[in-house]
Amino acid sequence: MRPFFFFLIGLLSCTASETHAGDKNGLSPALVFRPIYNGKELSGTSGRSLFVSGDTFSIDQIRFYCSDICLLDGEAIVWRDKTKCHLVDAHIPATLKIDLSKIGRRYTSIRFNLGIDSITNVSGALGGDLDPAKGMYWAWQSGYINMKIEGVCSKCDGRKYRLHLGGYSGENATIQTVNIPIQANDHEMVIGIETATILNEVKNGTTCSIMIPGKQAVILSDLAAKMFVPLK
Amino acid sequence: MKKWLFIILLTGAFVGLSFTNRKVAFFRVPEGWPAPTYNFNNNKLTREGVLLGRALFYDPILSADSTISCASCHLQYTAFTHVDHNLSHGIYGRIGTRNSPVLSNLAWSRLLMWDGAVNHLDVQPLAPIANKDEMDFSLDSSLIRLRRSALYPSLFRQAFGDTSITGERFLKSLSMFMLTIVSSNSRYDQVMRHEKGVEFSQQEQNGLRLFRQHCESCHKEPLFTTGGFANNGLPVDTLLRDHGRMRVTGKRSDSLHFKIPSLRNIEFSFPYMHDGRFDRLQQVIEHYTSGIRNSVVLSPELREPIVLSANEKVDMIAFLLTLTDKGFLYDTSFSYPRFLFMRQTKE
Structure with a gap:
C-alpha cells in the first residue's frame, strides 16, 4: 500500500509541475471556430442563411470535418485528441467549440486535418459524426464529403452554388492539414474561417458547383485550408 | 454481504448470457x-x-x-x-x-x-x-x-x-x-470436395479443362471472379454510353472496364453482361470466341483469340451449369x- 501511495503522490506532483498556462484556472482548453465573411462574423442562429447580401449572394451552409487534432510544441506532438473527428456545422453553435482535455504541457501550435483520412474512407459504416446519415457521405460513389459550402450567387446557373469537396484516393485526395500558431496558451484557441478565401471563386463565377472528386475539388480544397486563420 | 454478492453475480450472469445470445458468430x-x-x-x-x-x-x-x-x-x-x-x-x-x-x-x-x-x-x-x-x-x-x-x-x-x-x-x-x-454447394463444389457419389460427366470434365484454359485468369475458382475489372471487348452501347470504371477513376485505360462477375448460379442469372445484352449462355460463348472488339484498352487476357469447336462450346456450357447451387x-x-x-x- 505504501509504495503505491508514494507512486500516486509522485504522479500527481509530476503532472502539477507540467501544468501550463493553457490549463490555468483548472479549465480545459477549447478550440473555437468562428466563421467569417470578409472579416464579418457569420451567425447561424437567425434564419436559414448565415450571410445575406441583397438577393444576389448568400451563404446558407458551412459544414466540415475537423479530424486528428494535435497540439505541438515546436515539431513535437504534445497532445492528440482521442476523438477521431468532429463534424462542425456553422448552424449549430455547439459544434463550433471543441473542448479539449487537460493538456498539462506547453504548446506552440495546433494542427488538424480538414477532412477524413483515406483509411477511414474505406472502413465501411461508422457511427457518431461519421455516420453516413449526417449527410456528409456520397451515395453514388463511396467517400466522405470533407466540406460543404452552399448558398445563392446570382452569377451561378440556377442562382445556386454548391461546393462539396471530397475525394480520398491518389491524385484526387483532398484532405488538408491545417497548422495554426498559438500566440499565448489561452483557454480558448479561436480560429477564424474566412469564407471569402474560397467564395471569391464563386462570386467571380469561376466555380459554382463541385459534386465529385477530381482536379477542381483538389484545387478548392487547397484553398479551403487557407480559410483557417488565428483570431487571437 | 454474501447475499449481495450472489445477487450481483446472478445479474452479471444474466447480462452476460443475453449478450452472448446476441453475439452468435456463425459465418463459416x-x-x-x-x-x-x-x-x-x-x-x-x-x-x-x-x-x-x-x-x-x-x-x-x-x-x-x-x-x-x-x-x-x-x-x-x-x-x-x-x-x-x-x-x-x-x-x-x-x-x-x-x-x-x-x-x-x-x-x-x-x-x-x-x-x-x-x-x-x-x-x-x-x-x-x-x-x-x-x-x-x-x-x-x-x-x-x-x-x-x-x-x-x-x-x-x-x-x-x-x-x-x-x-x-x-x-x-x-x-x-x-x-x-x-x-458454396453447387455440384462443382461437391466434386471439388470429393463427395461420395458426385462426379462430373466426361462433357463437364472437358468443360472444366477448357474453362481453366481460357477463363480462369479472370473468373478464378472457387469464387469464379478475381474481384477485378476487365474490358472484355464488348462494343459500347451508343445509347447508354456507359464506359464503366473510367467514370470512377477518370483514367482512359479503364475505359469499358466493368467488374468481373462471379459465374456461380449463372444458369439462372440471365441476361448477362453489365447491360444484360446477352440472353443466353450460347451468346456469351460466341462473344468470347468471335465477338471481341479489339482496342488498346482491351484486357490483355483476351488479346489472344479463344478458339473452341462447336462441341467444346457445348462442353463449356455443361460445366458452367454445374455451378448451380439449388440449395x-x-x-x-x-x-x-x-x-x-x-x-x-x-x-
Missing part, C-alpha cells in the same frame, strides 16, 4: 476457400442482426413511394439478380442503365457495383437508395420511417441492445444479412421473412 468459410476480405471484427454477425438486415432487404419502406425493396432487383430464385430484364427497373417504372449484379459470397468482395464505385459492402445500400431510377430516397428519410414504424424499433433493440436507429446500425445489419448469402436458390433463411411482416400486419 467453406473448405478450401480464401479468407474473407470483410472485417468481421468491425461487424460481428448475430442472429438478430441478420434477421434485421433480412427484413430491411425485403422491405419497400426504403423507397420513396414504398414500392421498391432491395429484393425487387435482387431476387433469390435468380441468384439475387433481376431476371429477364437487360436493364433493371426501379421506382415509378423507371429504367436504369445497368443489369443488377448477382449477390452472393459478398464477404469476399472488394469493390462493388459494375464500375467499383462503392468501396465497402457496408456502404453499398446507399447507392440504390439514393439513385432516382432505383429507390429515389435517402438514408436520412429511411431512418425517420424506420423509427416511426411498428416493427423496426424492436428489431433494432433485439439486434443492438436498444431502440436507437442510426445509419451505422442500419447499414451494418444489411451487411450482416448480405454476408450470410453464401453459395442456395431455395434456402429459406435467405427468403422473404413473411413471419415478420405478417406479425406487423396483425399488430
Whole structure:
C-alpha cells in the first residue's frame, strides 16, 4: 500500500509541475471556430442563411470535418485528441467549440486535418459524426464529403452554388492539414474561417458547383485550408 | 454481504448470457476457400442482426413511394439478380442503365457495383437508395420511417441492445444479412470436395479443362471472379454510353472496364453482361470466341483469340451449369421473412 501511495503522490506532483498556462484556472482548453465573411462574423442562429447580401449572394451552409487534432510544441506532438473527428456545422453553435482535455504541457501550435483520412474512407459504416446519415457521405460513389459550402450567387446557373469537396484516393485526395500558431496558451484557441478565401471563386463565377472528386475539388480544397486563420 | 454478492453475480450472469445470445458468430468459410476480405471484427454477425438486415432487404419502406425493396432487383430464385430484364427497373417504372449484379459470397468482395464505385459492402445500400431510377430516397428519410414504424424499433433493440436507429446500425445489419448469402454447394463444389457419389460427366470434365484454359485468369475458382475489372471487348452501347470504371477513376485505360462477375448460379442469372445484352449462355460463348472488339484498352487476357469447336462450346456450357447451387436458390433463411411482416400486419 505504501509504495503505491508514494507512486500516486509522485504522479500527481509530476503532472502539477507540467501544468501550463493553457490549463490555468483548472479549465480545459477549447478550440473555437468562428466563421467569417470578409472579416464579418457569420451567425447561424437567425434564419436559414448565415450571410445575406441583397438577393444576389448568400451563404446558407458551412459544414466540415475537423479530424486528428494535435497540439505541438515546436515539431513535437504534445497532445492528440482521442476523438477521431468532429463534424462542425456553422448552424449549430455547439459544434463550433471543441473542448479539449487537460493538456498539462506547453504548446506552440495546433494542427488538424480538414477532412477524413483515406483509411477511414474505406472502413465501411461508422457511427457518431461519421455516420453516413449526417449527410456528409456520397451515395453514388463511396467517400466522405470533407466540406460543404452552399448558398445563392446570382452569377451561378440556377442562382445556386454548391461546393462539396471530397475525394480520398491518389491524385484526387483532398484532405488538408491545417497548422495554426498559438500566440499565448489561452483557454480558448479561436480560429477564424474566412469564407471569402474560397467564395471569391464563386462570386467571380469561376466555380459554382463541385459534386465529385477530381482536379477542381483538389484545387478548392487547397484553398479551403487557407480559410483557417488565428483570431487571437 | 454474501447475499449481495450472489445477487450481483446472478445479474452479471444474466447480462452476460443475453449478450452472448446476441453475439452468435456463425459465418463459416467453406473448405478450401480464401479468407474473407470483410472485417468481421468491425461487424460481428448475430442472429438478430441478420434477421434485421433480412427484413430491411425485403422491405419497400426504403423507397420513396414504398414500392421498391432491395429484393425487387435482387431476387433469390435468380441468384439475387433481376431476371429477364437487360436493364433493371426501379421506382415509378423507371429504367436504369445497368443489369443488377448477382449477390452472393459478398464477404469476399472488394469493390462493388459494375464500375467499383462503392468501396465497402457496408456502404453499398446507399447507392440504390439514393439513385432516382432505383429507390429515389435517402438514408436520412429511411431512418425517420424506420423509427416511426411498428416493427423496426424492436428489431433494432433485439439486434443492438436498444431502440436507437442510426445509419451505422442500419447499414451494418444489411451487411450482416448480405454476408450470410453464401453459395458454396453447387455440384462443382461437391466434386471439388470429393463427395461420395458426385462426379462430373466426361462433357463437364472437358468443360472444366477448357474453362481453366481460357477463363480462369479472370473468373478464378472457387469464387469464379478475381474481384477485378476487365474490358472484355464488348462494343459500347451508343445509347447508354456507359464506359464503366473510367467514370470512377477518370483514367482512359479503364475505359469499358466493368467488374468481373462471379459465374456461380449463372444458369439462372440471365441476361448477362453489365447491360444484360446477352440472353443466353450460347451468346456469351460466341462473344468470347468471335465477338471481341479489339482496342488498346482491351484486357490483355483476351488479346489472344479463344478458339473452341462447336462441341467444346457445348462442353463449356455443361460445366458452367454445374455451378448451380439449388440449395442456395431455395434456402429459406435467405427468403422473404413473411413471419415478420405478417406479425406487423396483425399488430
